Amino acid sequence: MKKELRSPVSQRPFNAENINKTGIGAEVSIELNGKKLRVPLGRSILDICRDNNIHIPTLCYHEDLCIAGNCRMCLVEVEGMKNLQTACSYPVTSPVKIKTFSNKVRKARKHIVDLMLSEHYGECYSCVRNNNCELQRLAREYGIDSYEFGHVCEPRFEVDDSSHAVVRDMDKCILCRRCVRTCIDLQEVGVLEAVNRGYDTKISTFMDTPLNDVICINCGQCINRCPTAALHANDPSDQIWKAIEDPSKHVILQTAPSPRASIGEEFGLPPGNSMTGQLNTAARMIGFDRVFDTNFSADLTIMEEGTELLGRLKKAIVDKDKSVMLPQFTSCSPGWVKFIEHFYPEKLDYLSTAKSPQQMFGAVLKTFYAEESGIDPADIVTVALMPCAAKKFECNRPEMNSSGFKDVDYGLTTREMAKMIREAGLVLPELPKSSFDDPFGEASGAGLIFGSTGGVMEAALRTVYELVTGRPVPFKDLNIEACRGMKGIKEASVKLENCIEEFSFLEGTDLKFIVAHGTANAKVVMDMLIKGELEGYHFVEIMACPGGCIGGGGQPIPTSESIRKLRAKAIYEEDGASAVRKSHENPKIKYIYEKYFTDGPCGKISHKLLHTKYTKRGKFIN
């Protein structure tokens, strides 16, 4: 499954392995700001400096992306070289002397900040990234107190807010091209690219088409990696405040598992601190009438998706139905769903028809919950706190109105929720903890781990295995380690033995599954499917964002693999501590199938409310 990098050679990380092969030796002596050091051969100056606690300013560099070396912020002086060198791209292969803050270096860096500011339109205090902007930070670092080379005073571009998810404000763009590398290399979508030359260079969609009309999957990964506010999410918080302040509206917040694992970062906490209880309190103090746990509908998703999978297996094995598509692909990541609709429209039948937890919850709230609590669904406003930009698009899909209303009114990102909390004058970490509201306040640990890559698979296996065999999954503490971790594509299998009678057709089957995250990896899996290499596999989990939802496009900025790992750890710890850890054992799930979805998972009622259909979009836009 080796993936060939498609980025220009120049932008690929320098391959130190190749140098090692030459046998020169694995280490080299250098002098860094006068200090003698031995460093691994081929390591970049930037990495060496970071190893040694020397701060090098960067802008176009992002640890998730390949090297670009185009902002020139990280310039350092390498003795013997006429020009300054970019620390990010310069591999140390000889005993060099490096100066990281000489007069020459400082002057050049200041000039570069000055130049960037000269074409950066806008003022910091009217910017969504105020206090979390890398350009602002550099301006402070280099003591910028005036616009040395002028400053643009008029906007030059129109803001593109056509997309429900991502807003492009190119007046704030400094052309670091992180978004381009994110879109082309990390996600392999390729919506954004630099066009024109020289001073006219800008980042553009194909022929400057509005973002809503191109093949953007709304994953928002570009937002997470934009150093300024040139890319930001389409913020619905004003409308939400309005709904909250309208006494006739019953405003419900459902919160996904990932925001609670990361929202603390917005309040200065290190990554990996779960804020579940505090977040509930904050939401109530803000004025949400009910706070429900999306994990509940994640459990519901597992019931539906798991049953769908067993149905497909039965049709394929017992009925020998050739029209059944296997493996079944998960459908809870709206970025991934739009990706497959654009890139593999002919493969949509492989996708589970189950809606994502967000949309299932919306449909349940405006039907079952409205009936039970006697509230007119027209007065219910459902808000989904999600780690996701694509959820904003998903809730606006025209087919997502099976309740007769817009099932989910607003998708709110973690960052926007944090903003609302700040606006309300609350300091999240200092708030008391409280639980979710009934009737959807109980959820399993299985629903919780949806937030991390592999979580849906693990949750589904916990349920499917037990439904089929009558026994819990044969892993220590129910932790299916093969599903966990940040490897791009994971695969494993579980043998189904001593099945209960209903599922005797599965006796001895090796249930084979694949977990992939990031659409670049999804592409690898899909290409395997096309080549017929997924023959014999049963279930595939795909998340559009690297790391899964915890690395979603609505999550706090910055992001990196280490941050994503810490967020995932928080989620798995909370799962481990949960009383109920399997979706089918969630008492509220049992309750809703007894009371409302009376013909069971994948029955008629559930099909109407909890399942959906997809659109063959293709790659060509009219």
Added chain:
Amino acid sequence: MNKLFERKNRTGPVLFSEYEKGSAVKKALLTDRDDILLEIRESGLRGRGGAGFPVSVKWMLTAAANSPQKFVICNADEGEPGTFKDRVLLSEYPELVLEGMIIAGYTVGARKGIIYLRAEYSYIKDFLQSKIEEMRSDGNLGKNICGRKDFDFDISIRLGSGAYVCGEETALIESLEGHRGEPRNRPPFPVNTGYLGFPTVVNNVETLASVPHIINKGGEWYHKFGTGKSSGSKLFSVSGDCRYPGVYELQWGITIKELLDLCGAENTKAVQIGGASGICIPESEFSRQISFEDASTGGSVMVFNKNRKMIDVLQNFMEFFTEESCGQCTPCRIGNVKLLEGVNMIRNNEYSLEYIEKLKELGETMKIASKCGLGQTSPNPFISILNNFKDEIFGMN
């Protein structure tokens, strides 16, 4: 035959001297690769595109690289303003260029050569192609060249799309690979990681055309021309205010004065050496030598007489760079615009000398902070014209 491709009556010590078609390839293929490298080293041949990197070092590094595939690229993206000598070589002496490529390929172990022809020279393409066919049918190109069972080499032609920056070797390679023509980070250098990631020699047309003569007559012979540090001859594209503009083959070390006399320039105020990205030399310095160690050039010599306004010249150059910067790195993309703004301020008499000094400092930063040669040299005219023609420019209003 088309008149454009007829050889004019040209004379010169090396390139325009007598040459028997095919002779150098035959000789080279009977020579050990290492001996060719030694011969090239002895000749002291340096890259003729402008940077002057020693050819033997480039070839040695590529020859030493361990790789299943290597490439030789002929940089025929002659885009420096005022340079047109490669056009003469390609249309009048194509066999020198093609044979130079074959010898380079043989020496470094490449089997494929690519000519990257600038879009404006597309009219030469068919002619070059016919020369390539001719060499193939003569057995000098293709499989088993000159009967050597272990050496295949073929040449293809690719057209550029008109970007100045694609003359920079890594941008040229990006362009060949189908990407935006933008320079790469160096290191890694093309000799290690070039076209498609394979070791690649990128040489200027004139560099490659010199090789057959060196092979035939020896490195020592070649080294006798020039100044020692700048050995051999150089083609100069002379344009501007002179009676006999055109391409001259002269030895390195000729003074500007001598060159001006040759081309019939009178009443000369300034000479721009090395194209837009070169330096502007005032009359007081006309005794300077044209060589790598003094006034270096890739071939362009532009003559300005006393009727020219230097601020016009400068504005022209800065407008060129503003447009031709690839837009990738900050100092070049925005810096050139700031310098051009400065020129316009001077024109409109809306400047302070303090700000102009600040811009010169910015220019110094651009020289050391830009990603490629374009941004590293584009402040040259700004700094040298403002310094050398102070009185004219700042006293003009």
